[in-house]
Amino acid sequence: MTIKAIQEELIEEFAMFDDWMQRYEYMIDLGKSLPLIDEENKTEERVIKGCQSKVWLDAELKGDKMVFSADSDAIITKGIIAILIRTYNNQTPTDILNAKLDFIDEIGLKEHLSATRANGLTSMIKKLKLYATAYQAKLNS
Amino acid sequence: MFDLTTIRKDFPILSRKVNGKPLVYLDNAATSQKPQQVIDCIVDYYSNYNANIHRGVHALSQEATDKYEAARKKIQQHFGIAKAQEVIITSGTTHSINIVANGFSSLLTPGDEIIVSQLEHHSNIVPWQMLCKRTGAVLKVIPMNQAGGLEMDAYQSLLSSKTKLVFVNHISNTLGTINPIAFMTEKAHEVGAAILIDGAQSCSHIKPDLVALDCDFYVTSAHKMCGPTGVGMLYGKEAWLEKLPPYQGGGEMIDQVTFEQTTYAGLPHKFEAGTPNVCGGIAFGAAIDYLNSIGFDSIAAHEAELLSYATEKLLAIEGLKIYGTSKEKTSVISFNINGIHAYDIGTIVDKLGIAVRTGQHCTQPIMDYFNISGTVRASFAFYNSLEEIDVLAAAVERAKMMLS
Numbered sequence: 001m002t003i004k005a006i007q008e009e010l011i012e013e014f015a016m017f018d019d020w021m022q023r024y025e026y027m028i029d030l031g032k033s034l035p036l037i038d039e040e041n042k043t044e045e046r047v048i049k050g051c052q053s054k055v056w057l058d059a060e061l062k063g064d065k066m067v068f069s070a071d072s073d074a075i076i077t078k079g080i081i082a083i084l085i086r087t088y089n090n091q092t093p094t095d096i097l098n099a100k101l102d103f104i105d106e107i108g109l110k111e112h113l114s115a116t117r118a119n120g121l122t123s124m125i126k127k128l129k130l131y132a133t134a135y136q137a138k139l140n141s
Numbered sequence: 142m143f144d145l146t147t148i149r150k151d152f153p154i155l156s157r158k159v160n161g162k163p164l165v166y167l168d169n170a171a172t173s174q175k176p177q178q179v180i181d182c183i184v185d186y187y188s189n190y191n192a193n194i195h196r197g198v199h200a201l202s203q204e205a206t207d208k209y210e211a212a213r214k215k216i217q218q219h220f221g222i223a224k225a226q227e228v229i230i231t232s233g234t235t236h237s238i239n240i241v242a243n244g245f246s247s248l249l250t251p252g253d254e255i256i257v258s259q260l261e262h263h264s265n266i267v268p269w270q271m272l273c274k275r276t277g278a279v280l281k282v283i284p285m286n287q288a289g290g291l292e293m294d295a296y297q298s299l300l301s302s303k304t305k306l307v308f309v310n311h312i313s314n315t316l317g318t319i320n321p322i323a324f325m326t327e328k329a330h331e332v333g334a335a336i337l338i339d340g341a342q343s344c345s346h347i348k349p350d351l352v353a354l355d356c357d358f359y360v361t362s363a364h365k366m367c368g369p370t371g372v373g374m375l376y377g378k379e380a381w382l383e384k385l386p387p388y389q390g391g392g393e394m395i396d397q398v399t400f401e402q403t404t405y406a407g408l409p410h411k412f413e414a415g416t417p418n419v420c421g422g423i424a425f426g427a428a429i430d431y432l433n434s435i436g437f438d439s440i441a442a443h444e445a446e447l448l449s450y451a452t453e454k455l456l457a458i459e460g461l462k463i464y465g466t467s468k469e470k471t472s473v474i475s476f477n478i479n480g481i482h483a484y485d486i487g488t489i490v491d492k493l494g495i496a497v498r499t500g501q502h503c504t505q506p507i508m509d510y511f512n513i514s515g516t517v518r519a520s521f522a523f524y525n526s527l528e529e530i531d532v533l534a535a536a537v538e539r540a541k542m543m544l545s
């Protein structure tokens with residue numbers, strides 16, 4: 001599936017709910033399917049800065065596709081990173097770097113997060129793209 | 142008569158909705174809401190007598206100056222301060238603390254000691270660290286205990302002839318602990334040290350009598366006591382304020398200026414460089430009037446009821462732990478639920494219209510002590526109701542169900 005198609009799927013799923021309490025419940029559920037980072041990989045350099053809760057993110061290359069894993073000590077944060085990983089997982093670094101994340105605005109995710117969490121979301125996307133940049137360089141070398 | 146319904150009507154913001162739900166504002170330790178009386182005072186100032194003060198001969202300037210100086214008198218009377226010139230109107234607690242910390246630069250020598258407490262707001266630890274760096278003085282810390290109180294034996298053993306200044310908050314913003322400031326002042330004076338008390342959290346709950354207390358400095362922010370942001374107080378005993386050098390240079394704080402030399406204005410202007418927050422100062426006075434019209438006895442009685450009701454309601458939630466269980470505490474409850482991140486609870490209850498604070502509350506040393514990453518903090522003001530606590534308890538219960 002393309003990143004665009006996954007985003008459309010997410011927009012549809014979030015549209016099924018009437019209010020943000022239900023959407024949060026859904027996010028919490030999505031967090032449960034997050035591909036978890038190995039405990040020994042929860043190191044300082046894999047921590048995402050700028051979040052009130054702790055978030056660890058790791059990425060590997062399988063063939064020419066990126067595979068992410070993550071974890072957080074807060075459940076809602078886990079849901080947020082799970083959504084991002086779902087959009088980016090099994091995509092090439094180039095596709096990840098070229099993708100526009102329209103679904104965030106479409107769902108209204110940012111407005112419904114606290115300011116600190118919205119910053120956290122931005123930091124997560126930055127870190128995901130940083131991994132993509134690194135692996136793109138590796139693939140091209 | 143304390144009539145909550147009437148009081149709540151004074152606060153326009155309390156009738157708004159958040160996320161489709163009536164606002165339940167329980168973040169009063171961060172900042173208080175403003176009554177119509179204070180809002181009207183601000184509108185009146187800008188609508189009718191806005192002018193620069195202390196420098197114009199015209200009528201508006203005179204009127205604004207009179208009102209500003211009247212506000213200073215109100216602050217003086219409210220806090221039981223001996224002289225109006227001992228009241229410096231600042232931009233807030235942080236500013237006030239920095240004036241004192243900067244002033245002590247010229248009074249300290251290497252090896253002198255400054256004592257602070259483990260309960261401090263961490264942004265307020267920084268000015269003392271900077272002062273120590275500048276002067277070679279040493280920072281000592283009064284340890285806290287499990288209940289969230291300060292260890293007075295340890296405090297007394299830290300005090301010595303090397304101690305030059307003690308800095309402590311009157312009330313902890315995270316735990317609500319009321320510190321024994323009268324005792325601490327007496328002990329500081331026994332070794333000849335000055336004491337500066339951070340009253341940011343106390344002045345909405347308590348009316349301190351500063352002459353009786355005998356502390357050397359006391360600071361607070363108007364925004365925590367129903368006044369506007371960007372204005373606050375530095376109280377200092379006259380002898381101390383005379384001894385400290387000015388903090389900032391500028392208009393208002395000078396007497397004679399030539400390129401060779403400047404002589405400074407007397408108190409309080411020496412510490413009030415530049416055009417002050419005229420409107421803020423006047424509205425600070427209006428806020429003090431408002432609080433006194435309700436009465437601090439009534440405020441204390443109602444808040445005690447809120448605290449005991451909320452404590453009971455929240456403790457009924459299984460797995461909930463309260464941090465800060467000192468017998469002497471104000472209406473602040475910091476808590477966590479077993480295995481759930483404070484941030485998640487805050488997010489869910491926000492969706493239900495409730496404003497609480499989550500995180501470290503600028504008190505990392507307290508978090509480190511309890512070995513936690515943060516807490517949820519509900520802080521109550523006299524305009525909160527028992528019904529709002531029911532809403533909070535139900536929301537926390539619901540968040541717990543969603544998150545576990």
Ligand SMILES: Cc1ncc(COP(=O)(O)O)c(C=O)c1O
Nearest residue numbers: 233234235262310314341342362
């Ligand atoms: C105990 C304490 N001290 C100082 C401050 C800082 O006050 P301000 O930001 O108004 O300068 C606060 C406010 O959060 C506080 O709670």
